[in-house]
Amino acid sequence: MNFAPHPIPSRTQYVLEAVKHRILTGQLAPGQPLVETELAAQFAVSKTPVREALKTLAGTGLVVMSQYKGATVRTVDAAMAQEVYDVRLLLEPEALRRTVRSGALLEEARDALERADTAADAAERSLANREFHRALYLPCGNPLLSRMLDEVRDQAALVSAVAWATLPSWEREAAEHREILRLALAGEADAAAAGLHDHIASFVRRAFPEGDPS
Incomplete structure (x- = not known):
């Protein structure tokens, strides 16, 4: 059985790298909401690659996912x-x-x-x-x-x-x-x-x- 991780689809990878770059360069400030529909419109993709990208960024610690607030850029203290x-x-x-x-x-x-x-x-x-x-x-x-x-x-x-x-x-x-x-x-x-x-x-x-x- 092959347990190798599946490669990230190209659209998801594109959104992931773009959002990461904006976070690490301060274009997206700590605590700022990351609205799936807005990001999908900005990157001309559906909400699915945006959602997957945000989940991956949450796994790396750059984004916080909340049931009530949705996704936000992680705050730094x-x-x-x-x-x-x-x-x-x-x-x-x-x-x-x-x-x-x-x-x-x-x-x-x-x-x-x-x-x-x-x-x-x-x-x-x-x-x-x-x-x-x-x-x-x-x-x-x-x-x-x-x-x-x-x-x-x-x-x-x-x-x-x-x-x-x-x-x-x-x-x-x-x-x-x-x-x-x-x-x-x-x-x-x-x-x-x-x-x-x-x-x-x-x-x-x-x-x-x-x-x-x-």
Whole structure:
């Protein structure tokens, strides 16, 4: 018996990616209702792919489904940020430590930094930031560890988008990214992991001081 997941239909995937992009770039604000009929009209599709896309986004933590309110963009508060960043603090530094010890070249991390530095807007910069972090943990040699980090990736991006809207701190974080990558490329696994831990913890501490997870 084949238990492989069924591929998402193309229309559903199209709606899913479009709504996700709008959420992560702030075009759809936390708490904003996601009305199936309105989204179906905007994307020129039936309500079925919209409904399926919203269910998938609810599974990733970007959307909240309520029997009474319908679907809304997930709100971000200190408790939500702490929940997501606790996972990152526990797993991401260790994944980077393993990546460095594996001798990975980290070319994709370099490329992501360059894209971030030349980004035309906050949305492009946010996407480059996500790719930088993923490029650090993906070659860790443990596919399950990578998948676990992928599962909180969208929620972490939502936290970042909300935080940057009120507390722009990209230049500081970009400098921290460069130092983390320098240590990683130098083969200093423990120092790179420690730098990444401090980077993640300090961001959420500044953005949500009442929910400091460190």
